[in-house]
Amino acid sequence: MSDFIDRLNSPTTQVSDGPLPSKKGWGKAPFCGNKAHYFELIYDDSIGPHGREKYWVALCGVDAVTADRVPMFSAGSWKRCKNCERRANHG
Ligand SMILES: [Zn+2]
Secondary structure, X not given: OHHHHHHXXXXXXXXXXXXXXXXXXXXXXXOOOOOEEEEEEEEEEEEEOOEEEEEEEEOOOOEEEEEOOXXXXXXXXXXXXXXXXXXXXXX
């Protein structure tokens, strides 16, 4: 157990809380850099090879496509994008 906590506290370990449960919020997209962005779900009505695909756009303009098998993860301890943070704080 202490091992586990050590790993959580390590600055090099970034953990996610699991798939983002809502259509909006801090998320870490697969294949999209190493930061979390404030994503908003734009559409989710196409089916691709990995299941239902979702198209997201972040406040800073970054976009991402996820699918059932490669979902958007909630941000957890990922470093947050400064641009998104500023925009999220100021409406
Ligand atoms: Zn961003």
